[in-house]
Amino acid sequence: xxxxxxxxxxxxxxxxxxxxxxxxxxxxxxxxxxxxxxxxxxxxxxxxxxxxxxxxxxxxxxxxxxxxxxxxxxxxxxxxxxxxxxxxxxxxxxxxxxxxxxxxxxxxxxxxxxxxxxxxxxxxxxxxxxxxxxxxxxxxxxxxxxxxxxxxxxxxxxxxxxxxxxxxxxxxxxxxxxxxxxxxxxxxxxxxxxxxxxxxxxxxxxxxxxxxxxxxxxxxxxxxxxxxxxxxxxxxxxxxx
Amino acid sequence: xxxxxxxxxxxxxxxxxxxxxxxxxxxxxxxxxxxxxxxxxxxxxxxxxxxxxxxxxxxx
Numbered sequence: 001x002x003x004x005x006x007x008x009x010x011x012x013x014x015x016x017x018x019x020x021x022x023x024x025x026x027x028x029x030x031x032x033x034x035x036x037x038x039x040x041x042x043x044x045x046x047x048x049x050x051x052x053x054x055x056x057x058x059x060x061x062x063x064x065x066x067x068x069x070x071x072x073x074x075x076x077x078x079x080x081x082x083x084x085x086x087x088x089x090x091x092x093x094x095x096x097x098x099x100x101x102x103x104x105x106x107x108x109x110x111x112x113x114x115x116x117x118x119x120x121x122x123x124x125x126x127x128x129x130x131x132x133x134x135x136x137x138x139x140x141x142x143x144x145x146x147x148x149x150x151x152x153x154x155x156x157x158x159x160x161x162x163x164x165x166x167x168x169x170x171x172x173x174x175x176x177x178x179x180x181x182x183x184x185x186x187x188x189x190x191x192x193x194x195x196x197x198x199x200x201x202x203x204x205x206x207x208x209x210x211x212x213x214x215x216x217x218x219x220x221x222x223x224x225x226x227x228x229x230x231x232x233x234x235x236x237x238x239x240x241x
Numbered sequence: 242x243x244x245x246x247x248x249x250x251x252x253x254x255x256x257x258x259x260x261x262x263x264x265x266x267x268x269x270x271x272x273x274x275x276x277x278x279x280x281x282x283x284x285x286x287x288x289x290x291x292x293x294x295x296x297x298x299x300x301x
Contacts (some may be wrong), residue, residue: 013269026256040246045255097264102255106248200263207270
């Protein structure tokens, strides 16, 4: 069991560790790693673009798991975690699309192309942004949580489609970046930035969950005596819809 | 097919945009985590995240 002070500070440790890793990884990616043979210097965008893609899908996978957990158990904390996962996933997916656009212009000659990978990613971004909008429009916390959990499960079907789209269809986009498809000279900055954005994402989700929990507590607050919010023990957010 | 030349402008744009989004979202979360949400009873609002429950004074 972690102490309350430690758990309060944990998101900041993750954010600081993530920022440090990202700074080091980006320095190596920009100034130490060699340029790619065909794409030249532009390929250095891979060190931020690919980790953003991985972590965007991870955040949305976390939201999917939280949605399932909420529907299965009805604990409000999972609704808060789902909200956090969706928002962080959408921020990263938006960043992913813009980074990809900046990379596409010099390599493909266009800012955007309706190829399978890009189209499915745009659908993913719009679907989860739509769920955020849905949550804003529904005032009742119970309905909001159930409707958005169902919508999250449906929208999540697009995540594996995004991942496998480059294999299933004839795509302009390159295959998934793995140690087998990326030259070993590029591994270190790619891994450092992947862990950097992963730690940032974890810190963000923890912080964003707390914000959602605080809002939920204020919405659900009956007479002040019943207000508790601890794992398994809190009357409002622990287990009742 | 030859090598793409003059790509540094795009690289700098991509990294600058990434830094801008990551930093601004982090700052927005830090600011939002300090906000107190009003309670239905209007008694000063729920605690800011990480500051303990209004009702029992405990930690979150």
